[in-house]
Amino acid sequence: xxxxxxxxxWEPEIRPRQTVWQRLDHGARRLLPSIxxxxxxxxxSAPLNIPGAAELLPAIVIATIFFWSxxxxxxxxxxxxxxxxxxxxLVGFTxxxxxxxxxxxxxxxxxxxxFGLMRLNFLLVWGVFALxxxxxxxxxxxxxxxxxxxxxxxxxxxxxxxxxxxxxxxxSALFSWVLQKLDEKEDP
Amino acid sequence: MIPVSIQMRQALGKLVLPLxxxxxxxxxxxxxxxxxxxxxxxxxxxxxxxxxxxxxTSAQHRxxxxxxxxxEAGRMASENARLQTENxxxxxxxxxxxxxxxxxxxxxxxxHWIPEPTPAFVTxxxxxxSGGIYARAVLLVAGTESGVHVGNVxxxxxxxxxxxxxxxxxxxxxxxxxxxxxxxxxxxxxxHATAIMGGDNTPLPRLMYYAQDTRxxxxxxxxxxxxxxxxxxxxxxxxxxxxxxGQPVVVPFAQxxxxxLLRVFDFxxxxxxxxxxxxxxxxxxxxxxxxxxxxTLLGQG
Numbered sequence: 001x002x003x004x005x006x007x008x009x010w011e012p013e014i015r016p017r018q019t020v021w022q023r024l025d026h027g028a029r030r031l032l033p034s035i036x037x038x039x040x041x042x043x044x045s046a047p048l049n050i051p052g053a054a055e056l057l058p059a060i061v062i063a064t065i066f067f068w069s070x071x072x073x074x075x076x077x078x079x080x081x082x083x084x085x086x087x088x089x090l091v092g093f094t095x096x097x098x099x100x101x102x103x104x105x106x107x108x109x110x111x112x113x114x115f116g117l118m119r120l121n122f123l124l125v126w127g128v129f130a131l132x133x134x135x136x137x138x139x140x141x142x143x144x145x146x147x148x149x150x151x152x153x154x155x156x157x158x159x160x161x162x163x164x165x166x167x168x169x170x171x172s173a174l175f176s177w178v179l180q181k182l183d184e185k186e187d188p
Numbered sequence: 189m190i191p192v193s194i195q196m197r198q199a200l201g202k203l204v205l206p207l208x209x210x211x212x213x214x215x216x217x218x219x220x221x222x223x224x225x226x227x228x229x230x231x232x233x234x235x236x237x238x239x240x241x242x243x244x245t246s247a248q249h250r251x252x253x254x255x256x257x258x259x260e261a262g263r264m265a266s267e268n269a270r271l272q273t274e275n276x277x278x279x280x281x282x283x284x285x286x287x288x289x290x291x292x293x294x295x296x297x298x299x300h301w302i303p304e305p306t307p308a309f310v311t312x313x314x315x316x317x318s319g320g321i322y323a324r325a326v327l328l329v330a331g332t333e334s335g336v337h338v339g340n341v342x343x344x345x346x347x348x349x350x351x352x353x354x355x356x357x358x359x360x361x362x363x364x365x366x367x368x369x370x371x372x373x374x375x376x377x378x379x380h381a382t383a384i385m386g387g388d389n390t391p392l393p394r395l396m397y398y399a400q401d402t403r404x405x406x407x408x409x410x411x412x413x414x415x416x417x418x419x420x421x422x423x424x425x426x427x428x429x430x431x432x433x434g435q436p437v438v439v440p441f442a443q444x445x446x447x448x449l450l451r452v453f454d455f456x457x458x459x460x461x462x463x464x465x466x467x468x469x470x471x472x473x474x475x476x477x478x479x480x481x482x483x484t485l486l487g488q489g
Contacts (some may be wrong), residue, residue: 046241048248064356066404082208086215090233096219101212147220 009112034080034176037061038087052163054092056158058099058140059087059164060131063171065103069110070117072179081107098143102136107119122172130165138159163171246323259404271394309453310334323389324367325350328450331358335454341419342450347423347448348412360452364444365425366393373416374425374438376402377409385410385425385438391445392437395428404428404436420455 018026037060044050044057061084068076085100091101110117110134117125141157192200200440219226296302297325312330320327340352342362350364361371370387376398383398395404404410407430414421426440 004443030485042237042240043244045237046244068484078205082212085212087233091237095216096229097212097215097217101209101216104205104212108209143431148238169467 013143024086031074031080033072033075034084037064037084040064041084041091046152048139052159055160055163055181056089056167058137059093059133059160059167060171061099061103062106062136063168064175065107066110066132066168067172067175069107069114070114071175073111073114076107078104078107078111094140095143095147098140102143105139106132106136121167126165126168126172129168130161133164133168134161137164168179169170263391299334307453307455308335309451310336311449311451312360314447314450315359320354322353322359322361322363322367324364324370324444325353326362326364326447326450328352328360328362328452329358330452331356331360333357336360336452337454341423341453341455343423343443343453344442344447344450346424348419348423349417349442349444349447352452362450362452365440366391366444366466368396372425373413374410375413375421376404376428378405379408382413382415388393392429392431393437395436395438398436403455404432410438 031133040060041057044053050056062078063077065081065084069081081103082100085103086097088094088099088103089096113128117128119157120128137157137160139154141154198241207363223300251287257383272477294402303422310330314326314328317327328342330337334338336352337449338352338355340360342351348365348368350362350367352360353363354361364387365372365385366387366389367386368389370393372385372445374383376383380406381399383404384396385393386396387393395410398404400487406428410421410425410428412421412425424463426442429439430435430436
């Protein structure tokens, strides 16, 4: 007889049922990167007169999504990326859906190449990220040109790509530290 | 948990991403097609986030205020230190001044000094003067009704400005020291040498007719001289400055290009009548002696 393939039949034998607190804990861990990005979006869209905020926001978001997508995809699911992109579009002044589209592409690239990326050392990952973010910024610029039906200045897009490349190492260090802490807590 | 097989779940998981990409493309197209709806959605989100943003900006403002306050406090500390040293210095000067005043009083008493009369003065607002025969003159809203007479001396806040040349019932015209018609006897404060300060319609009147052995020194104070009796001695005018070698000018203390208030002093020179000297021929024009008697009690006589 075939074993019952449904999850309800599988799960109880494998591990004990989670308590409410554990569930909350797991949920918070999963949502941590998304919450971080959401806070970043709210922070940078506030009228604080931070120089370069318009370019820094997508740079940070792209770097964060790339890191979590290949390193810990459970913390950065496609749905979360989509919602964050949509939120960014709603809060900012990009055409609706553009950021969601581009961030999903970044997420997709990182997600599908994650087994290759994980084996590379940091500098190579950084190089791949540089290519991906440059592509993303150029795509954003191309879409903006398409919607305006006019050639826009490419300098801000390149600036955004450079900022994103520059912001990746510190963010990556921060997130690696966070991951380490989370894993320590998971299995002491 | 929905009962789905693992294979099914994996297949669905692979489908999610392409579906989401398609959905975002759909949203892009929809947003372009119906901009009003997109803007409405934007505004709803912005409305929801507005209190959060307000909180953040107020926090930022508070941080900035604290920062400026701290910087201000640091500046004030250094300013305070500077003021304290200056105050110490000034206190010493105060003692010197008090002792000098006492000494002065004692000397004056010893000499049976006749005290000078306190000059009466009126203060008036300066109004622009477009008419008149002078290029550099101002009109003062104070006239003979207020006791202003021709020949009175007009002082700005910190120096001589000019003298009254014409008076009306409620206004008086004041010829500034920078006018080309203005020639004043002055004294160089350091050397006590006399000279003539002549205006030339520029902001810096020239110094002329100084003695060749006592040339004006750069930065020297220039005060009025009581020669010819038009002015009491010692009213501050300005400082010497050399525009070119051999061309000394006076930088007036008074800001003559934007005067707002002037004090007009009546030093009572007109009341001083020289005693008749038989055989003395007055040097000045007889009509002018009526308005500007050219002798003072302390003058050369």
